[in-house]
Amino acid sequence: MSNREAMLEKIAALDADHAKALAGGGPKYVERHHKRGKLLARERIELLVDQDSPFLELSPLAAWGTDYPVGGSVVTGIGYVEGVECVIVANDPTVRGGSSNPYSLRKTLRANDIALQNRLPVVSLVESGGADLPSQSEIFIPGGRVFRDLTRLSAAGIPTVTTVFGNATAGGAYVPGMSDYVIMIKERSKVFLAGPPLVKMATGEEADDESLGGASMHGAVSGLADFVAEDEVDAIRLARRVVARLNWRKQGPLPGPVEEPLFSSDDLLDLVPTDLRVPFDPRDVIARLVDGSRFDEFKPAYGTSLVTGWANLHGYPVGILANARGVLFSEESQKATQFIQLANASDTPLLFLQNTTGYMVGAQYEQGGIVKHGSMMINAVSNSRVPHLTVTMGASYGAGNYGMCGRAYDPRFLFTWPNAKSAVMGPAQLAGVLSIVGRQAAAAKGQEYNEEHDAAMRKMVEAQIEEQSLAQFLSGKLYDDGVIDPRDTRTVLGICLSAVHSGPVKGADGFGIFRM
Template sequence: MRSVLQFLFRQIEHVSTKPKRMMKKLVTPVAIRTIQTSSVSTFRPPQISLYNIQSASASSFHQIESVIDHNSTSFHENFERSTQLVADLKKRCLHAASPPKTPAFEKYCSAGKLPVDHRISSVLDNGSAFLELSQLAGLDMYEKVSHRAEDKTVNCGYDDCRRGGIVTGIGTVMGSLCVIIANDATVKGGAYYPITVKKHLRAQRIAMDNRIPVMYLVDSAGANLLMQAEIFPDECHFGKIFHNQARMSAMKIPQLAVVLGSCTAGGAYIPCMCDETIIVRRNGTIFLGGPALVAAATGEVVDAQSLGGADVHCRVSGVADHYAEDEASALELAREIAGRWGNTPRQTSPPMDLEEIRPRYRSDRIYGILPPLTTAIAKPFDVREILACLLDKSEFTEFKPLYDENLVCGFGALYGNPVAIIANNGVLLSESARKGAHFIQLCCARKRPILFIQNITGFMIGKKYEQEGIAKHGAMMVHAVANAAVPKITLIIGGSYGAGNYAMCGRAFHARFVFSWPGSRTAVMSGQHASDVMCRIARKQVETSSYKQEIIKKYDTESHYYYSSARLWDDGVIDPAETREILGLALAACLHAPIEDTVNGVMRM
């Protein structure tokens, strides 16, 4: 029996676990990044049979037969439109991951400091995959960067908070699964914006939910002082970071800090609250009050290294545990420490043959299946066509296939791992809610992870449906989703509107991961419906087109997938053709923790 982490998050057959001597740039415009060599085509996720979950048996499934005509005009139109959306997504992700070539960046590099992607590349296992989260965090939320050059102000065109000023994701370090939280000091010196705090907390939540060790690559000036009211005092502001660190320590989740630059003010607690801390000579500093604050408050004049450098904290204060001469040594030492974590999950059977379990249909076929969102809402496509491109061998066994076809429920597998699926195939009815609640309870009893696939306008409304009790039936499904202790992963492929977002495990319902496809929308309702409602409420005798268009424009902007992802309403916008691989990685991370028993509350019948 081979350990699951021998091939977890791997993309090549044989991987050396020796520390790397070369640091390669890690910038690719997709959610899955490969450390050094290999490609998605050779991706090898794990076959996990942990915690008494039985491996999927091919004999228990039925193959999905596609009825899509890939030679049709609509297929080619959809394919072209989807291709353009994905190209724009990759362009934006590459843009976000590319630091501007400014004098400040040149100064940063001249100090012997590596760009954040190089740091992550250096610490992860050679040939392993890195699943970056929320690449578009902060997109268009703050002002653009400008700098002075030759007595002229130049607009660099880069968002002032690229990737939210911090890079987070999941990879493997010396064979151990690890959440990476890395400050990007080329974005305002690594200062924390409100979205930076939110992204940091989200990564910690993923680590806590899935019992995954955390490595902090620290290089931050602390809180953005001009935005302190949005960062400092509230329940989910900066202080929550340290609360989470204390809780993770109590949960026996290993935490390691590598101080590669500034670690100032409240941020100084990050390394202090870790199990072990490495600090780099000359560049690394840790202090509650920097030289400027010390001078202002006490009149004492002291330089940064004398105040809180590596020599002070390794030789005098004891705040840090390991002294590194440079970044390369620090990152290599971090790998060695991670190798002693000893958190490898239980054993599993050898890996499966990827060719044998590959879906019958190409992944990029999804491009031709997805119609424009307006068409998908008016006449939903059959979500089984999507499942045929995602699940092992395109095999799927439905639950209650003849009862309410608006909600598709059933069982399949992703890279050999059993998974339950709940997918929208139309508006939610009372029957849909009862079917969904029943199926969720069944999954909880069997401790089967659930994949929710959203393309939903919401619950059906009207006198007939209210009298049938759709509110209480919807509440029943919401109860079941909220209390389900099994791992939940949500994929938004189209609309995510109204209470349908809640019943289908939206962000508020503790999904371990939430991903969106280009073209998806998330809002309380569509812009057209919102404008109609507002006009009726305002009792306008003449519904001016300008008033309606203003509301529609507002909703179109705020429901857009880029707007959603920038604010971390999901964990990233992903390429539909790479969804199978990304879901495989997410599911593997979820199975790193034992699945607890589900306890339900009182459901109104």
């Protein structure tokens, strides 16, 4: 099978998984929602964002491979509202009434982190019954961070706008309560800490929905609602007007002229193998991502397993680090460390293109200082302060995941290609290590080693690690911000670079101690 055919097969599987998220709670609940005269979450977003502008959905495969619905019952992403880049969070009320499960929570918290790191206003489209009670033990305590985040965003001067389309009950009531601007809909919005049944049980008081938390009450009596809309479309119109009046200004440098690459992004399907054992030249990928396909390579003859250099992408300057042959040696580590320092000195964002099996092992390399030099690189990545963007193009194994700015190192955005895999090591290597350890343990006890058991163990471990290394599995756990078609990479990175320039772009003043 050709590279193109294999990659298209992966993309088709990815599209099928995305379709599960788009389906929400399924036809029955979608139809019921529409019959009530209500819009779906993505329909609300489509009306909110500027016409013909992009919407970059984040974490669409959240909860993949779990018992929870794919998508996590919430839609998050970055969209343009009246020309302003905003983080948008919309509950999907067709999935258990929009109630939050553990993956809804993780996804919302990730969206809040993106807003705070990149200084993006937050628009919340709320319709939620609060926590999904059967999973409350995983939601209640960490869920308080949602409200903390809203207040910290406001304190940082980042506006928060909430439109309530239906119920916002119990803990959900604090989302509008802690937002800068609140829009409610006449005879639709309900915001209260406790609904009529719970109030009756707690206090004996008889009260109806409207007097407890209706839009008219909150608009005229409690003052929680800043605007009361006639219907959903009017509420979205008001949300757009609120954003238009924010007088929002980006603090990062403006982009320069944009040039299309000289080579088509469609070529990536042919260039990138889905078999991770087959190497490919990342310069071919870079030529299809950057403006004019111009790339000023840094130290091209030194540490050749890592390609480093400067380019522009959608008019924004970037420093690029891309794995060429998988393994990182001492030379690559030292080269990366210097390059990262230079990017910080010039306030230039960094793009990491991952395809690594990790740092080299063996007596020769240990004696040559691979631990010291790998640590230097990880130190530089850890303490770099310019925005980092990461794309996992292929393998992402071992500490190479760390040195190339994996999730634990807080890149502003991290996306994965559908052929990519990530784990502590490859499935065969991990199973082999367990086999060696088992043989040594048996020998130490003077016991005979069971070869039949060993073969079964290796087969089981390889299958388990293979499944847990898959792009969809990792995306389901929110270890990235989405699995993307390689052909969309330039567009996705352009949106992300524009987003990070909403805030100031400034390099680090120091890096701590480098062990030389």
